[in-house]
Amino acid sequence: MNYFATLFCALLLAAACAFNCFGQDTAAASATWQVQKYDLNVTLPQIEADRNMTVKAVLSLKNVSAGPASTLTLRIAPSAEISAINVGGSVADFTKREEKISSGASLQRIGIRIPSVQPGSIVTASVDYKLNIKDNSGVGTLSPLYSQFLPLSFWYPTPNSWYFARGADYAPVHISVAAPNGLTVVSSGSGSADSFDQKLVSQPFFAVGNWDVVNSNGVAVFVPKGALADTAARSAELAALASEARAFAGNLLGVNVDVPLRIVGVRRGSGFSSGGTVLIDEGIFRRQKLDSQTAMNIAEAVAKLYIGGAVAITGDGQGILREGLPRFIATRFLEQKYGKEIAAIERMRQRTAYAAVVSRDSPLATVAPLDDYYYPEVANKGAMVWGLLDRRVGSEPFTAALRAAIKDGQIDLPEMRKTFTDQKEFLDYMLDKVTDMNLLVGLPQISGGETKVALRNTGGVDITVNITATPESGERITVPTTIRATSFGEVSFKTTAKIARVEIDTEKLYPQTDYSDDVAPRETTDSDLQLAVKKSFDKQDYPNAIKLARSVLRDYPRFDDVRILLARSLLGANQAADAGREFQAVLDEKLPTARSLAWANVGLADIASKSGQNAQAAKYAEEAIRADAEYGASLAARNIRTKINFATSPDESVKAYFSQFDKAASANRKADLDLMVVPGDATKFANGIAGQTEQWQTQVRQIDRIDANNVWVETTLSLKLLNKEPESGMTVYRLTKVGGNWKLSSVDMFEVR
Numbered sequence: 001m002n003y004f005a006t007l008f009c010a011l012l013l014a015a016a017c018a019f020n021c022f023g024q025d026t027a028a029a030s031a032t033w034q035v036q037k038y039d040l041n042v043t044l045p046q047i048e049a050d051r052n053m054t055v056k057a058v059l060s061l062k063n064v065s066a067g068p069a070s071t072l073t074l075r076i077a078p079s080a081e082i083s084a085i086n087v088g089g090s091v092a093d094f095t096k097r098e099e100k101i102s103s104g105a106s107l108q109r110i111g112i113r114i115p116s117v118q119p120g121s122i123v124t125a126s127v128d129y130k131l132n133i134k135d136n137s138g139v140g141t142l143s144p145l146y147s148q149f150l151p152l153s154f155w156y157p158t159p160n161s162w163y164f165a166r167g168a169d170y171a172p173v174h175i176s177v178a179a180p181n182g183l184t185v186v187s188s189g190s191g192s193a194d195s196f197d198q199k200l201v202s203q204p205f206f207a208v209g210n211w212d213v214v215n216s217n218g219v220a221v222f223v224p225k226g227a228l229a230d231t232a233a234r235s236a237e238l239a240a241l242a243s244e245a246r247a248f249a250g251n252l253l254g255v256n257v258d259v260p261l262r263i264v265g266v267r268r269g270s271g272f273s274s275g276g277t278v279l280i281d282e283g284i285f286r287r288q289k290l291d292s293q294t295a296m297n298i299a300e301a302v303a304k305l306y307i308g309g310a311v312a313i314t315g316d317g318q319g320i321l322r323e324g325l326p327r328f329i330a331t332r333f334l335e336q337k338y339g340k341e342i343a344a345i346e347r348m349r350q351r352t353a354y355a356a357v358v359s360r361d362s363p364l365a366t367v368a369p370l371d372d373y374y375y376p377e378v379a380n381k382g383a384m385v386w387g388l389l390d391r392r393v394g395s396e397p398f399t400a401a402l403r404a405a406i407k408d409g410q411i412d413l414p415e416m417r418k419t420f421t422d423q424k425e426f427l428d429y430m431l432d433k434v435t436d437m438n439l440l441v442g443l444p445q446i447s448g449g450e451t452k453v454a455l456r457n458t459g460g461v462d463i464t465v466n467i468t469a470t471p472e473s474g475e476r477i478t479v480p481t482t483i484r485a486t487s488f489g490e491v492s493f494k495t496t497a498k499i500a501r502v503e504i505d506t507e508k509l510y511p512q513t514d515y516s517d518d519v520a521p522r523e524t525t526d527s528d529l530q531l532a533v534k535k536s537f538d539k540q541d542y543p544n545a546i547k548l549a550r551s552v553l554r555d556y557p558r559f560d561d562v563r564i565l566l567a568r569s570l571l572g573a574n575q576a577a578d579a580g581r582e583f584q585a586v587l588d589e590k591l592p593t594a595r596s597l598a599w600a601n602v603g604l605a606d607i608a609s610k611s612g613q614n615a616q617a618a619k620y621a622e623e624a625i626r627a628d629a630e631y632g633a634s635l636a637a638r639n640i641r642t643k644i645n646f647a648t649s650p651d652e653s654v655k656a657y658f659s660q661f662d663k664a665a666s667a668n669r670k671a672d673l674d675l676m677v678v679p680g681d682a683t684k685f686a687n688g689i690a691g692q693t694e695q696w697q698t699q700v701r702q703i704d705r706i707d708a709n710n711v712w713v714e715t716t717l718s719l720k721l722l723n724k725e726p727e728s729g730m731t732v733y734r735l736t737k738v739g740g741n742w743k744l745s746s747v748d749m750f751e752v753r
Contacts, residue, residue, distance in 0.1 A: 030065070030166070031065070031164070032063065032064065033062065033064065033072065033160070034062050034064045034159075034171075035061060035159065035170075036062050036172075037173070038156065038158075038171055038204050039057070039058040039059075039175075040174070041056045042055050042178065043055075044178060044180060044208065045142070045180075046180055048679060048738065048739070051132055051680060052130045052131065053149075053155075054129075055127075055128075055129055055156070056126065056127070057126065057127045057129075058124060058126045059127075059159075060123075060124055062121070062122045063117045063119050063120065063123075064119075066119060069114075069116070069117045070114060070115070071112065071113060072087065072112040072114050072159065073109060073110065073111055074125070074127065074157040074158065074159055075160075075162075076107065076129070076154055076158075077108060077155060078106055078107065078108045079131060079134070080129045081131075082094070082096070082110065082127060082128070083128045083130070085127050086126045087114050087123060087124070087125045087126075088115065089124075092125075093112070096109070097109050107154060110157065112125070131155055135680055135684070136268075137153070138150075139153040141268060141269075142679075142680055143679060143680055144180065144679075145209065145210055145709060145738060146207075146210070147207070147209075148209075149206060150269055151168070151203040151204065151205055151274075156204050163370045164369070165369070165370070166314070166316055166318060167314070168369075170201040170202055170312065171202070172197075172198055172200065173189065173196075173197075173203075173204050174197050175196050175198075177195075180208075182210070183209060184222070185208050186209070186222060186277065188260075188274050188275030188276050189260070189275055198259075199259075200259060200276075200310055201308075201309065202275040209266070210224070210709060211225055212225050214236075216240070217236070217239040217242075217243040218239075219238070219239035219242045219243055219263060220261070221235035221263045222263065223265055224282050224706075224707040224708075225707060225708045226709065227265075227707045227708075228286065228626075228705060228707065231285050234284065234287075235263075235285075237290055238284070238298065241290070241299070241337075242261050242263060242278075245302040248336065249305070249306050249333070252329060255310055255311070255406070257276075257305055257306060260276055261277075262277040262278070263277075263280055263298065264277065264280065265285055270282075271297050273297070273300065273301030273304060274304075274309075276309070277301075278301035280298070281594070283626075283628045283629065284594075286626040286627065286628065286706075287597055288597060289597070290591065291591070291594040291629075292346065292592060294594075295334060296330060296346060299329075299333050300327055303326035303329040303333075304326045307325050307406075308321070308322045310409070311409055313410070313411055313412065314411075314412045316365060316366065316413065317364060317365040317366065317367075317412075317431065318412070318413065319369070319374060319379075320382035320385065320413065320431070321382075321411060321412070321416070323378045323379040324364075324379055324380075324383050324385065324386060325383075325386055327350065327379050327380070328382070331343055331350070338591050341556075341558040342590055342591050347387075347508070348508070348559070350379070350380040350384070351511070351515070352528045352530070354384070355512075357376045358435050361373050361381070361434055361435060362377070362434065363432050363434055364377070364378065364385065364431045365413060381435070381511050384509070384510070384511050385430045388510065389420060389423060389426070389427075392426065393420065393423065401419045401420065402419075417431070429459070429461040430461075433460060435511045435512070436459055436460065436513065437457065437459025437460075437463075437511065437512050437513065438456075438458045438459070438517070439455070439463070439483075439505050439510065440456040440504070440517050440518075441454070441456075441467070441518060442454035442455070442456075443502075443520050443521065444493075444520075450492045450493060450495065451492070451497075453491050454489075454490055455481070455488065455490060455491060456488050457483040457484065457485065457486065458486060459485060460485050460486060461485050462482060462484050462485050463483055464480060464481070464482045465483070465506075465507075466479070466480050466481075466506045466507065467480075467481055467506070470499065470500055470501040470503075471497040471500065472499075473497065477493050477495065478506065479491055501519065502519070515527040523548070529552045529562065530552075530565070533545055533548050533566075537568065537572075540572060542569040542570075545569040550566065553566065560589050560592040561593060561595070561596055563582055563586050563596070564582075564583075564596045564599045564603075567579045567580075567582035567586070568599065570582060571603060571606065576607050576610070579603060579607065583600040583603040587604075593629075594627055597627050597629060598624045598628075598629040601627070602621070602624045602633050602636045602640070605619075605621040605624065605637060608620060609643060609644050617640060617646075621640045621641040621646070622641070622704075624637035625637045625638065634749070635730075635749060638714060638730065638732070642701070648702045648704060650700075651703050653742060654735065655700050657735065658698040658713070661673070661696075661698065662696050665690075666693060666694075666696045666697075668689075668690055668691050668693055670686075670687070670690035676743055677744045678736055678738065678744065681746060682746055685744070685747050693720075694720045694722060695720040695726070696717075696718075696719050697718045698717055699717075699718075701714045701715055701716055706734070709737045710745070712732055712735075712748065713733045714730065714732050714749075715731050715732075716730060717729065727753055728752060728753075730752075731750050732749035733746070733747055
């Protein structure tokens with residue numbers, strides 16, 4: 001599960017909280033305490049049923065306020081049970097209270113009275129506590145074979161809230177983890193066995209699991225033990241990408257950072273990175289090639305090793321630096337490695353993500369992590385702003401100015417604004433105002449010996465963009481023009497040929513409230529071109545979907561998501577040969593999405609099955625299933641495999657497991673069901689069965705091995721719950737081997753009706 005899709009759900013809960021985010025009980029929007037170093041010693045439980053992690057946290061804290069401080073406030077997860085706090089070598093009394101984040105979420109706020117600490121002075125506080133984990137999630141997981149604690153699980157005490165407008169606490173970290181025998185500990189920084197020292201400013205995190213480690217190009221790649229794919233080739237590819245991204249960022253910024261790079265395949269929390277360690281979806285090791293999201297995650301993780309790692313970020317508006325600048329750098333790297341057309345697609349995805357929240361955003365200089373649109377805005381609009389600034393001043397001057405600004409090892413937004421004083425009007429608009437720009441283009445009008453087109457700029461800053469006219473002959477004519485702020489303009493093309501299409505800002509440089517009216521005649525009312533095609537596809541209006549998809553691919557030929565919709569529409573219109581060529585084109589792409597890879601295999605499996613090529617159909621279906629990229633694609637692949645009566649090798653131990661599970665479920669024996677489930681993983685499912693089941697019968701149909709310790713089991717489930725009609729359908733379970741026995745880890749599909 002992607003870190004930025006699940007971990008940030010915690011941030012979305014914070015929208016109602018706009019207070020109590022500071023180091024002391026004060027309404028001032030500034031911190032009192034700043035962490036100088038975290039020293040964390042973690043002991044994971046040795047007993048499977050134990051859901052408590054024991055931690056001793058030692059924090060070195062500096063009073064960064066203007067006056068003496070006699071109170072210290074720490075924040076931590078509500079489930080933390082604190083046994084003792086020691087400040088400056090003495091036992092300290094403390095009080096606990098709830099700090100509401102939203103109606104459904106909160107932090108635990110620890111108040112401590114301490115001897116007065118003068119400004120600039122440092123004090124050491126140690127906290128002993130246990131952290132209870134009821135249910136596993138993408139940010140906090142505690143299980144016999146895999147544990148993971150990321151910053152937004154709030155697993156460690158810290159003075160400034162993770163939702164503080166000026167940013168959470170970042171500092172050097174020492175972390176030591178006592179893990180169950182046979183498991184490997186991963187964090188960031190230099191380390192050996194179970195201990196890591198991170199000298200860069202970062203946030204504490206760690207993961208513990210069962211991996212095979214492949215070292216390549218100076219990068220350590222952690223592959224789930226016993227993964228089936230050609231892990232050596234995939235690991236080398238990932239390591240090469242990270243190594244090249246490191247060289248690119250180092251050369252761009254003029255900074256040398258000697259920190260180990262680690263790429264860790266995980267089931268949950270992919271997309272998170274800190275201090276040179278990046279978590280990626282374990283599915284990458286089962287896929288045919290590297291996907292675009294994984295490539296971007298790695299490139300951004302490396303950029304953040306410099307921006308926000310080696311170079312500390314402080315102050316208001318830090319999101320555009322911490323998130324937007326690394327995304328800008330990562331996209332430039334992908335452009336160098338894969339070409340301009342691939343980078344254009346990545347930029348399209350970024351502006352589409354921002355367009356989804358543009359109607360309710362805040363100025364970049366003041367938007368805070370409390371806002372549910374924070375990350376879509378600061379990362380995507382932020383990257384666009386840095387790209388525009390680079391374009392306006394020139395790449396070499398921009399890079400030179402950036403290098404000068406970060407030379408002292410820290411940066412903030414006011415410093416960046418001073419660095420580009422000649423761009424004050426542009427930066428004031430982009431940073432201090434919400435997006436109100438909409439660029440519009442009118443229908444071409446022939447006048448004399450030329451064709452004129454009316455333009456409009458509703459934004460508060462002058463813009464210079466390219467305008468492209470496409471005559472019916474297909475040859476494009478592009479001219480640059482400047483349109484004044486909140487004004488109209490006009491551009492002339494030296495032709496009287498009939499123009500079929502005209503477009504403003506063809507490179508889509510500027511953040512806008514609406515991109516659909518950049519084209520005349522207007523082709524869609526959606527800023528999201530993929531969504532526009534999908535609407536017709538979902539209505540089974542295949543002719544219109546095909547027409548619109550082809551118009552999008554005319555301008556963005558590497559847009560694999562739209563090419564998949566084109567292929568699926570062609571298949572729906574019974575044009576199998578054309579569909580097959582489009583599906584294969586997606587598989588041949590340089591950097592497709594994982595979702596596109598899965599659907600391309602589904603489409604080719606469907607075509608093969610309809611032509612009686614069952615062996616080939618099974619091969620494509622299994623590729624889609626292994627990719628595990630999207631629920632719909634995986635379900636479609638399994639249905640095709642069932643239709644052609646393809647069978648995987650049986651496993652008697654799996655069948656025996658479900659025989660026992662059926663008996664326990666039918667007898668409503670909750671205690672027995674609990675023993676058959678990985679603690680914290682599928683407890684809600686097991687709890688929902690116990691006490692209301694009249695009939696529960698499982699027939700194992702297919703078994704797909706994931707790695708040495710995990711399998712997917714596809715079954716037909718027949719059940720009857722109390723006061724309900726009998727139901728049946730497909731279910732797909734993930735089983736994990738714990739201590740030599742299978743246990744239920746998750747229910748990945750439940751198509752029981």
